[in-house]
Amino acid sequence: MHSWTDTLRFAFQPVVNLTTGAVAGLEILARPETGDILAEARRNPELDCRLAVSAVRAAVRRETLLPLFVNVFAATLADLGGLPSLHAAVREAGRLPWEVTIDICPPYTHVPQQALLEAVDALREQGFRISADGVGDGDVPLRLLSELAPGLVKLDASLLPHPAVVRSMRTLCDESGALLAVEGVETEGQCAVALAAGAQLAQGELFAPPARLPAADVYVPPRSPGEVVAPRSGPSVREFVRPAALLPATASAGRVRALLTGSPDVSGVLLVDTAGMPVRSVHRSRFLLSMSGRYGHALYAERPAAKLGDPPRTVGVDASAWEVLDVVAVGGRDRTSDDVAVVDAYGRCVGVVRLADLVRALAETRVEEAAGLNPLTRLPGSDAITGEVDRRIAAGRAFALSRLDVDHFKQVNDGAGFAAGDELIRAVGRALRQAATGGARVGHIGGDDFLVLADPEGLDPLGAAVLDVPWSAGGRPVTLSLATVLCPPGSVTDHRQAAACLAPLKKAAKALHGTSWVLGRPGVPGHETRRGSPPRPMSAPTGCASAPTGCGLGVEPNVQGV
Known part of the structure; x- marks a missing residue:
């Protein structure tokens, strides 16, 4: 049967x-x-x-x-x-x-x-x-x-x-x-x-x-290059983990040699204790060189391989690629090609990472970041900010998205010269970057327009850092306009809807006299005026009801803020 x-x-x-x-x-x-x-x-x-x-x-x-x-x-x-x-x-x-x-x-x-x-x-x-x-x-x-x-x-x-x-x-x-x-x-x-x-x-x-x-x-x-996904703090070591060649800490040199000669892709062997914790690291080239020397096989074949190994270099599974590089930098130059063991919360080996993989990925990350930087301010463009907006939406986190620009910037360039205008843009960018603490992100989306993503509680210090400054270009006073949409969890579905809600708020801010700041919320009529003098009588700006997804933002009634 x-x-x-x-x-x-x-x-x-x-x-x-x-x-x-x-x-x-x-x-x-x-x-x-x-x-x-x-x-x-x-x-x-x-x-x-x-x-x-x-x-x-x-x-x-x-x-x-x-x-x-x-x-x-x-x-x-x-x-x-x-x-x-x-x-x-x-x-x-x-x-x-x-x-x-x-x-x-x-x-x-x-x-x-x-x-x-x-x-x-x-x-x-x-x-x-x-x-x-x-x-x-x-x-x-x-x-x-x-x-x-x-x-x-x-x-x-x-x-x-x-x-x-x-x-x-x-x-x-x-x-x-x-x-x-x-x-x-x-x-x-x-x-x-x-x-x-x-x-x-x-x-x-x-x-x-x-x-x-x-x-x-x-x-x-x-x-x-467009497919490179770079986490905010640098790539995680999890993205580079390779399978580790593991043998018991008691393994003989002959057993390690048999594994290495039978597996040419294995760059090294980790010797682990009974709990799976790395105790020695055997580098392929150095080990085989010792074994192939005169009397090497006779001397070492039956002896513990640990005698030909080095102390393992380890990082936690939650480490970033930059932390791995720090670990590599601490050791001697002769160990720069050694695998780094990745261990879990119990100290058990879950794999290894190779320096070549990290260097290549970090170089790609830097190239990608450099390609997206504005040449004038060295700030990232809108893609970096909108990508982070989508991540916060997916995570169910509240956020504030703001757009800042210089009032009548063309007149500033025409009156003070483009060099003075460029210096003003660089100065505003520096001020925003210095004020962007606690996870806030700043982007330069072109010309005199900046995009700022921040936590709601960080709004007031950030606004004060750029709006309380007496800006000027070529000796001429300059004012700024800031528009902010405050998005609680679930209020918008993606960055496009958040941007659609921001558009009428920017229009409302530009209609005010002097340095201005208006704040609105998706689905809530009207906006709050935090800075700026009321505009002269004029027709109300159009809201964003025409946006494909709709945001429910209008600009009336106007609520005067502090």
């Missing part, structure tokens, strides 16, 4: 790091030759668990050193808890639990949520990593997704035609410390959308199809 294992095969599909182009791990996919064992496993937790155990054993037979992604249905976890048989299979395979990510698959309907959360906690305590699979095409509730706190969220490629949704999920992942992946990517166009929306990992036919043998090479489309 044939067993279900007789007709079951496994395929491996790479999960690709879109920043480095390296393979971050292998998802193991069951491929039954007959029947629909996956549908049966969805109903039978014991069978699903046996499939996961078989997947790990299949990976061992292929002798892959890459981290593994193993699929388990949510109902299986809720029913069987911490999957002790899977833990045993990983241990028997000589792998460490944190080299294995459990992909929790839908459906979640009718799954006892408390039991599922307790099972996930048990897996984390064992060291396994957690991924939420099929998000966007499955039925995982957002509240449950938040409580699961996965280290990786896998979105279905069907969401790529809605990049705002992908960007929102990237924001959620950033807030929770998770990575964002897109699965099912089949075209270069989909890859470009995933990159632009902030995805850090991806898998699909474009990179490599599922195959019986783990793929040695994958295809990653070249990135254009």
Whole structure:
């Protein structure tokens, strides 16, 4: 009588790091030759668990050193808890639990949520990593997704035609410390959308199809400058993590040599203790040079490899790329090419980063930033500000978007000369930049127009810093106009709607005499006048009701502020 294992095969599909182009791990996919064992496993937790155990054993037979992604249905976890048989299979395979990510698959309907959360906690305590699979095409509730706190969220490629949704999920992942992946990517166009929306990992036919043998090479489309996504504090180290070659701290030099000679892409080996914490770092070139010297093999082959290693250099998984460079700079010059170990909150190694990857990405970031700077003020253009506006909207944060310009600037240029006008613009830009504290962002969108994004509580100091200054150009007094739209969470849907609400406020500010400042709110009629004298009798400016999305802002009645 044939067993279900007789007709079951496994395929491996790479999960690709879109920043480095390296393979971050292998998802193991069951491929039954007959029947629909996956549908049966969805109903039978014991069978699903046996499939996961078989997947790990299949990976061992292929002798892959890459981290593994193993699929388990949510109902299986809720029913069987911490999957002790899977833990045993990983241990028997000589792998460490944190080299294995459990992909929790839908459906979640009718799954006892408390039991599922307790099972996930048990897996984390064992060291396994957690991924939420099929998000966007499955039925995982957002509240449950938040409580699961996965280290990786896998979105279905069907969401790529809605990049705002992908960007929102990237924001959620950033807030929770998770990575964002897109699965099912089949075209270069989909890859470009995933990159632009902030995805850090991806898998699909474009990179490599599922195959019986783990793929040695994958295809990653070249990135254009417009696809570079740079977080505000510099790229996160999570974007550059490569799989680490790990061996026990007691491993012999001969065992390390066998690993390095059999895996030419491995740049070094980390020796870890029983808890997975790095204790020594073995650099490929220095180690092989020592082993290949006269009597090197005879002297070292049976001795602990740790004697030929160095103290590991480590960074936390939440570090930025700049922090990694600081760690590299502290060591001697002979170790600049060493891998830096990335460790989790428990000190366990989750991977390594290479200096070359960081330098290339940081250089791209600097080039991209420089290309977007205004040559006169060296301030970024509108794209940097509007991108941050969309991130705050997606995160549900209140913000104030302001537009500032010089009154009658053409007359200033004509009367005082363009050199005096340029110096005035530079001075206003400097004042805004110095006043932009606490996360405020300043952009120069051309001519005498500036865009300022700030938290609502930072408005008054920022306004005073630029409006209380007696500005002049070529000895001629100059006044400024400032318009602000204050956006509570949910009041606008994107930066375009915020800009549409700002337009009539700027018109109202320009209608006032002297230095002026008006403030409005989306959906609230009228505006508050904080600076400036009432205008002469004139027809009321048109509101922004004609904007496609509508903002509900008018300019009457006029409320005189302090």
